[in-house]
Each structure stands twice: as structure tokens, then as C-alpha cells.
Amino acid sequence: QVQLVESGGGLVQAGGSLRLSCVASGGTISSSAMAWFRQAPGKERDFVGISWTFGSELYASAVEGRFTISRDNARNTLYLQMDSLKPEDTAVYYCARRTRSGGYSDSSQYDGWGQGTQVTVSS
Numbered sequence: 001q002v003q004l005v006e007s008g009g010g011l012v013q014a015g016g017s018l019r020l021s022c023v024a025s026g027g028t029i030s031s032s033a034m035a036w037f038r039q040a041p042g043k044e045r046d047f048v049g050i051s052w053t054f055g056s057e058l059y060a061s062a063v064e065g066r067f068t069i070s071r072d073n074a075r076n077t078l079y080l081q082m083d084s085l086k087p088e089d090t091a092v093y094y095c096a097r098r099t100r101s102g103g104y105s106d107s108s109q110y111d112g113w114g115q116g117t118q119v120t121v122s123s
Contacts (some may be wrong), residue, residue, distance in 0.1 A: 002027035002112040004095050009117030016085050020117055022078040022095030029110075030073035033098040036080045037107055038091035039116070045094070047105035051078060058104070085121045092116040117123075 008020040013067040022034070047060040051069045059067060068081040078095050096110035103109065 002029075002097055004097070004112040004114040006093060006095055006114050006117040009093060009119045011120045011122065012085055014085060014087055014121055014123050017083045018085065018119060020080040020082070020093055020095075020119075022080075022114070024076045024078070024097070024112070027097075028073070029076055029078060029097065033104070034067060034069075034071060034078045034095060035110060036067075036075070036078075036093060036095055037088075037110075038093045038110070038119075040091040043091075045107050046091075048079060048080070048093070048108070050098070050104050057107060060105070067102070082119070085119075087121045087123045090119060090121050092118050 003026050006022050033052050035050040037045050038048050039045040049069045051057050051071050057069045066084045072077045094116045097112040099111045100109040
């Protein structure tokens with residue numbers, strides 16, 4: 001069972017940047033699609049973006065053009081570069097490994113959920 005640990009969150013002003021990391025143990029990420037989700041207080045967990053094994057990414061419309069997902073398979077690490085941050089990006093951010101073939105934005109298709117990392121964007 002893979003275990004994922006997110007880090008890199010913090011408090012940033014609107015327009016700023018953060019880079020999140022997700023380190024995997026107990027398994028490798030190279031053979032799996034990996035995604036980022038986020039959950040704001042009182043809201044459902046939302047899809048942010050996915051890194052496919054064949055080297056492309058896909059993003060939610062809310063973050064397209066501002067967020068970039070990358071992976072370092074040698075380090076077993078997934079990244080989320082977040083630029084031009086907005087107050088509405090405030091949430092706990094999670095990474096996860098896709099283990100089922102259903103909708104890629106459906107969090108039930110993933111496992112390895114860690115504790116998440118808090119991102120707070122002030123206006």
C-alpha cells in the first residue's frame with residue numbers, strides 16, 4: 001500500500017506562488033497516474049489536476065494556466081507549482097494515486113491519501 005506525504009503549504013499573499021511536494025513510500029509512482037485534489041472548509045474534495053504516466057497533465061478549469069504538475073519518478077515525488085494564487089485557492093491540498101479506471105476527477109478512484117498540506121492565500 002503506497003503512502004503519500006504532502007508538504008510545502010503555507011500562508012501567501014494573493015498573486016504569490018507556492019510549490020507543493022508529495023513523496024511516496026511503499027510503492028513507486030512511475031507506473032501510476034497521480035493527482036492533486038483540494039478541500040476547502042465545508043466543501044467537497046475537488047479535483048485540481050492529474051499527471052498521466054505517459055507524460056501529460058490535465059487541469060481543472062479553475063487552475064488551468066496557473067498551476068503546473070510535475071513528477072520526478074527517480075525521487076518518487078509529485079509536485080504542484082502554484083502561481084498567481086487567489087484567495088479562493090485556500091484549501092487543504094492532497095495528492096493521491098489513481099487505482100481505478102473511473103472518472104479521473106472522482107476521488108473514489110484514488111488511494112494513498114495523506115494528511116494534506118494547508119494552503120492559505122490572503123487578499
